[in-house]
Amino acid sequence: MDSQSTLSLISGWLRPSPASASVEFANALFRVCLGGFIFFVHGLHKLRGALAYLRSGKPWPLEREVAEIHVPLPFESALAATLIQFVGGALLILGLATRPVALVLTVTLGVAIYQNIATRRDPQLAMLYVLGVATLAIWGGGHYSLDALIWLPRGGGQP
Numbered sequence: 578m579d580s581q582s583t584l585s586l587i588s589g590w591l592r593p594s595p596a597s598a599s600v601e602f603a604n605a606l607f608r609v610c611l612g613g614f615i616f617f618v619h620g621l622h623k624l625r626g627a628l629a630y631l632r633s634g635k636p637w638p639l640e641r642e643v644a645e646i647h648v649p650l651p652f653e654s655a656l657a658a659t660l661i662q663f664v665g666g667a668l669l670i671l672g673l674a675t676r677p678v679a680l681v682l683t684v685t686l687g688v689a690i691y692q693n694i695a696t697r698r699d700p701q702l703a704m705l706y707v708l709g710v711a712t713l714a715i716w717g718g719g720h721y722s723l724d725a726l727i728w729l730p731r732g733g734g735q736p
Contacts, residue, residue: 590676592728593717604719605672611709612669616682620663627656646695648688661685669713672722679714683707 578586596604623639630637630652637652639659644651661681668678686707693700718724 588728591674591717591724593719593722593725596719601720604716605721608672608675608713608718608722609670611713612666615666615706615709616662616669617666620659620666623659624663627659642692642696646692658685658688672718672724675718675722675724676714679710682710683714686710
């Protein structure tokens, strides 16, 4: 596959699909709420825990939970998951690289589901989050997103 074909494949994946105005509004609302209220806020909360650990050695519950499921480098792994949630949430709010970000979040939350099952906690909330981001991985950012601003021609029409 040459570079032109690769670029065409990537831009086709990032380009929003056409939908009615009400569906576009619902997509934007869903994306912003999921990205902001769930991932950005959860990521920020976890990031504060990581920073407290680095500053003062205060135990970070997420690191302990990751260590309990025998993931190598528990601090680094927990920090990676935290940054994925934090940055991914911000990118979902903006609708920037929505499909790839949602796909990475889906995989990250798959680990969270495993973690909940392995530690005998209820995985339902993590499963619900997975359904949400998997939906965005399929839908994309929609017309009201930076993806649309970047990948659609001026005037908002489909290429």
